[in-house]
Amino acid sequence: xxxxxxxxxxxxxxxxxFTALACPKGQHPHGGTGSHHKGGxxxxxx
Numbered sequence: 604x605x606x607x608x609x610x611x612x613x614x615x616x617x618x619x620x621f622t623a624l625a626c627p628k629g630q631h632p633h634g635g636t637g638s639h640h641k642g643g644x645x646x647x648x649x
Contacts, residue, residue: 626632626645635643 629647630645631648632640632643633646633648635641
């Protein structure tokens with residue numbers, strides 16, 4: 604039972620850390636290098 608709880612916690616933590624790296628809703632990444640736009644910035648785009 605303890606292993607299941609730990610696995611669920613790790614999955615939840617991993618998902619929240621990946622979403623924290625994204626731009627806020629309605630904004631898009633610009634600039635930066637690589638497929639994840641490392642070093643870029645977020646801004647509104649039409």
